[in-house]
Amino acid sequence: MYLIIINGTYMVVTAKSLSVFTCYCLRESIFPMLAIQPPKATITTHDSWTSGPPLKAISSLNPPAVLNAESLEVWRGGVCLFEGLDFTLESGQVAIVSGANGSGKTTLLRVLSGMSRAADGSVTWRGEEIHRLDMENRLEITYQGHMDGLKKEFTVEENLQFYQEINDGQYPLEDLLDELRLSPYRNRQVRYLSAGQRRRVALGCMKVKSAKLWLLDEPLTNLDARGAKLVSSWISEHANAGGLAVVATHQRESLIQTASIEIEL
Amino acid sequence: MGGYAGYVWSAYGITLAVMIANVWAAYRYHAKWRERALEEGMAKISGRQPRVKKIS
């Protein structure tokens, strides 16, 4: 019990806020295995309660925005999907990932987003290992999978507001809703929307984060012609504005003109 | 052995039984995966080399 008592009194005396403190004490204290290499972001939480200089000042001179994959090897269910994948994506470039079903497009995107770990090889963003990114770098990456990531009990606007607050996106909601032609549905719960509309809300949630690197998995599914045109215009705008994008898709032809490299799995 | 012989021997008997059962289970476990490895044979699907094309 001595652990708790030390932990207890230590906890009571210095805790500014229980949650932030627990991350701090556990990062430094005797439970590295439970803390599971917490992202370095643990200290640099948002409202920078630490007294040191705000990290933003230091990060202005950071390395260029480059997504680099070296000899990536990905396994799934005991089978090797692909190996030895090397590519580099600079700012302003778009990569199209094409391949048959089950060739590992989704798994590759999940590895690039840092959610899954590749069996071999490494993925780096601005020179840093993808699953060890700190706060600022993780704000720059956004991943949109097959699932929309929307709560069906919330309305369209509530979902968008939530993702805007959690990723502190600067993109104004009003023109986003107009662009997506969702303004009439802003107060309807997502459960009453069609699949295509849900997809557009999900893309809205992704765009509201105003990230530098987009990782999109089949963004055109369930979208009508106008929706598809909107997405490809967004992607080319994003690339011209110096952003990066990796898009896994079956409709190669609609996005091929904006792409600068193609990865065939 | 006093009146407790029945208890002592039954305790030792059960311990021996559990031990032998575990030995048999461990060897069968090893043998099972040995046969399975024989049937499976080499991993046929070696990873395909993905192609990265530059589009000018």
Place this chain on the structure above:
Amino acid sequence: MGFMHWFYSLASPPHVYRLAGRACPWFAGLAGVFLVAGAYGGLVLAPADYLQGDGFRIIYVHVPSAYLGMLAYVLMATSAAIGFIWRMKMAHGLAVSAAPLGAWFTFLALVTGGIWGKPMWGTYWQWADARLMSELMLLFLFLGYIVLRESFDDREKADRISAILAVVGVINVPIIHYSVEWWSTLHQGPTIAKLDEPSITMDMLIPLLFMLIGFTAFFGWLLCKRLQGEILNREKRTRWVQELIRGASA
């Protein structure tokens, strides 16, 4: 640097497979010698306890299996934690092979504890006995670990999720033990207090030490055997396994 090199060499399956293979006969021999000596000492040489008569001889079986259950759980949790942090498959393999053994020996400790309780307290199952209750909770932790691991189809996820359960479990084991200990002193009936640990004289203690070493060696032997089976299970499609099997059976 030797330790780090040795530690990382444990990550390569063929090396661990050979290591386990070489260790098996040693553990088996050690177990056989010490178990026979301990059993003979415990049953024949050790004097009868003045209070419990010959009934006390069951501790030569009850105490080692209880100790082994605890040892297996701690070993399982540490190897699972190592496997989780440094992503070593072999450590997860060790955790998998330790779990069923630990469960069996904890069950054995419960059964022998119950049998020992009959002559002493008149009932096979004495709820108020703290040792039996914490053994029972340990058995539930083992079964929970095994059931959780079996319910995953993807092995990588099964390893890492059950590793977290093992670590959370090992933190809770002392808490459960002390809470059950306080609980039993709270509800201690007069009958149990006087029949607690019999006063161990030297010539009673030596067979117990022999039995402890014998049980641990036995555990080591089965652990290595199961670990080899687990390695074959995980690496069955690799080249070294095929050569090993083809070579051996050809």
Place this chain on the structure above:
Amino acid sequence: MHIFLLILKRDLRLAFRRWNELATSLLFFIIIASLFPLASSPEISQLRDYGGAVLWISALLSSLLALDGLFRTDAEDGSMEQLVLSPAPLGVIVLAKITAHWIVSGVPLLLVAPLLALSFYLPLEALPVFIAAIALATPILSVLAAIGAALTVTLRGGGAIIGLLMLPMMVPVLVFGTWATEAAVQGDNPNGALLLLASLAILSVSLGPLAAAGAVKVAME
């Protein structure tokens, strides 16, 4: 800290949108507690000795039920993926979700338990201690149930397995809780048990969310 409040607000709003789920865990607690008198004789003397135990066991079981879908609903619609990838440390997000669910399921339990205790003829002066014990125990139960929910987030029949995994770890809460109520009923001071419950609460609130976050991160891989 701002992320903590954000997730807390979101989960509370979500819970009140689906208020029927709130009611189930509370009604479950009441129903289980009221089954016991039916099972045995309703006289006062018997009810008083096992009354405390009944309340504590039904509190344990209803906490398991309340937090069963804690992570599963988010994992199924993909929002858990977005939370894992969000810049905030996952431990803080999980702590926020657990707090939200504690508010939704633990606090009503805290209000109903004294009424049931009275119906079990618990003496009135023992009530404040009982309420203190339940107040300290519900966070522990919520955290342990949340760890169970995180471990089984990708499993179909997750509910039952959480019980098998987490009930042995809830034994200390049961032991200290019943000890506190019994001490209060017999009139000797229950501080020992309450302090132990408090220390368990601090341990589980500080370590639990990190274990749950680790499990969720692995499940989302």
